[in-house]
Amino acid sequence: MKLIFAGTPVFAAKALEALLAAGHEIALVLTQPDRPAGRGMKLKPSPVKELALQHGLRVEQPLTLKTPEAQALVSEVGAEVMVVAAYGLLLPKVVLDMPARGCLNIHASLLPRWRGAAPIQRAILAGDAETGITIMQMDVGLDTGDMLSVHPLAISASDTAASLHDKLAVLGAEAIVSTLAVLDSCQPTVQPEDGVTYAAKLSKEEARVDWTLPAADIARAIRAYNPAPGAHTLLAGEPLKLWFAEALDGQGAPGEVLRADADGVVVGSGHGLVRITELQAAGSKRLAAREFAAGRSALAGTVLGA
Template identity: 45%
Template structure:
């Protein structure tokens, strides 16, 4: 098939690679423009743009898809289908209707639950038992299109990074299956109930709220690992917790219960395992505490 691929972050890479490996003709790759990054704030191309250029593919990075000239260039590719994976820009009606088979999206949730920008993180925060991938026929709504294929996976104790990577590879596999035999996957309308919205993550959500209990704090840690990293404040320094366990010990909310950073959460407590000080690498808790003691009875914020 002649395919236009549209994606931006690492999540999209397995699908792009799978399409190339399956022998499809990638006539164009669309990705969001390079953004300032690093200490020097120099423009850095997205992971998809970087990979596409390595593959020698035609890359386009428009700020919007609404301009007539941009839409003409898109149409001139005469693609059979557009494959979308975490592109990050809205597709106007004209774009949605241009490819012969429309635009197919790799969405990281079990639709209609968790429509929106951050389905993996929201599923973990909500304590969902499972997540998965939906291959969806895109329409003008927010992840409201008909479903073509779906696959579930347990969340268990996975963090957002691990779950996103797993879902990305499942999505790549499903997309290849759908494209190989599209007649085998007729569109199925999404259920009219059970929908929920996965709002984009705001960095302010990463401050750990110990008053909600250790179970929710541990979910918060997994939902924001590895980035942006859930954190607490100690002497005005942000200290990220990247992995932690729930303990049954009761204790005052936000207070360290021993010299090993067991943190009280009311009816239970939280034991950090992997931590990261500002500007430093992630490390085991015991390694941090050897040179950076946080004594028992400290009130964290």
């Protein structure tokens, strides 16, 4: 098919790569403007732009799709479908109606659960047993369009937002290719009213660990906020980031470090224990518990968060 592709991060680049490999004509790529990044804060192109330029594709980076100029970019292509994946810009109705067969979104949840900005992290936080990819016909609502295909994926007890993102990126790429291949016979399904949840944008403040919560909730939160915004607490008044954890049976005062050894830093909570196996002190790099504990002989008995 003749497609327009709109996307920005690695999640979207995986889909673009798959569409190219499947032989689709990508007549136009839309992506976010280059952003400052790194220590030098130099402008850096998005992963989608980098991939598109490697393949000699036309790339446009409008600040908005609400202007006549930006809308002309879409209309003049005469695309059959626009594929959208984590683009980051609102598509007004006039743009949604431009491709002959509309706009399809690669959404990283099993709709109608987790509509919105952070479906991967919210699924882990909630303790969901599975998530997945929904290929959706876009409309003007927030992830409210009819579903064309649904592709479930189990969430493992060891998944972080980073690992689940990578799995879903691969699944999303496969899903959009397979859905386009049978688009003529797809029967759109209206999303049910029951089970609608919203995946609100993440904040740094919510990623601060509340040690009075049950250990299972804390461990899920630490995994859900990896890599961003990063679960954090205080150690002797200094910031401490926590990157991986699991819940254990047992009991200890909330935030108290019961032991710190090669197996992990074990901390009390409102119910159960949290074993943290990867940590990062301020001004340091991420360390396995073995390395972190080796330089801190007096860690046991301290209280995190104080």
